[in-house]
Amino acid sequence: MTIKQLSVFLENKPGQLAGIMKTLAEADVNIVTLSLANAPEFGIVRMIADDHVKGADALAKAGYAVRETEVVAVTVPDRPGGMADLTAKLDRAGVDIEYSYAYSLGHGEKAILVFRFDDNAKAEAALAAEQT
16 A cells, blocks of 8 residues: 655754654644664654644644655564565565565554555555465
8 A cells, every 4th residue: 555654854963853753743643653764964754644744744844854755555464474475575576675664563463564665556566466
């Protein structure tokens, strides 16, 4: 399923993540999951929010550099090999994964994997074809 992700670019210094979290809390936007990556001078917070439009608007108004990106969310069994099976399907289809992060709905239940692919449509088609 294709969903919208918010990406926020930050200076790599203390307090930056707290500012983003405060801005979203004040806008009543809930974060479902996030990933934080850094480089020596900047960081990128990638997140899925319950209302990406409201979140992006609040962050932009607060002066943050924010971008909305389409990513693909895939549900897999939360067990050893759940992600291995999925990535094998993508590999067979020649799909390139740019990055990924995940969250679990509870041990032994389901996990949600969030992917940014070089071609989201190709990835979704490969996954759908493998399920039939």
